[in-house]
Amino acid sequence: MMVAVFATMSLALICGWFDRRLMAVALLVLCLTLSIGLFLFEIYSPETGFRMPWIQTEFEPVPTQA
């Protein structure tokens, strides 16, 4: 996946250099989409994802003692 991200970015830059604007922009958008997908995979994957249990991002009611 990371290879695809860098490949599309490299091609976008090369196409941009050779004035193939439409192709370059299409590749850039593809690269952005792949990057966001990979980022979400990295942070949410149950196997290799990076979890941050020390940061509370959702409301959790604190149990109260009677």
Added chain:
Amino acid sequence: MTASDQTVVSQRLLAMLNYGYLLLVMLIIAAILSAAMTLQYANGELPCPLCLLERVAMFGVCFGIMMNFRRGFSYQNTGFSLLFAIVLLVVAVRQSLLDIYPRPGHEYIGSAIFGIHMPVWSIIIALCLLTAYAIKLAILGGDEYLRAADVTEFPAIKKAADVLSVYVIALCVINLVSVVLQCGLGECHTFNYKLLQ
């Protein structure tokens, strides 16, 4: 000198400032990427997946700037750069939040530069980029002067931009080869180069 001539001169000066500003931003990003790659190859500090995504975001910012030099100024290109600056900020903040609580296997990757680790530097870089664009838009403002003066009217800036653009493209291609060696077609790890084992 008539008022009309003065307007032309001031518009030309603003256009030169704009292109010089963009060139400086691309130069700084190229220097940052070069430093990261030097640390990778000289010190053997392999980048983590989020670090690699931060590099992609920096290349994306350079793409927008390079297109301004290739085909003339456009706010669409500025939009591309800003989009990737936001991506850089989001990834860097997420990575810093991840490493801010040290635990085995999840400490900051790589050596600190001036006492600050790379993900935190990435936050600073992203904020500087967004601030730089905001200040440029606030000070240099409208685009009438950019329509009036093409980048080819400033041969020194144009030449420097071309050289720098080729350098950035070369950096990206080298990174692609490096990623192939490090990750193969699968997930990236920071243990070693997968294809060189």
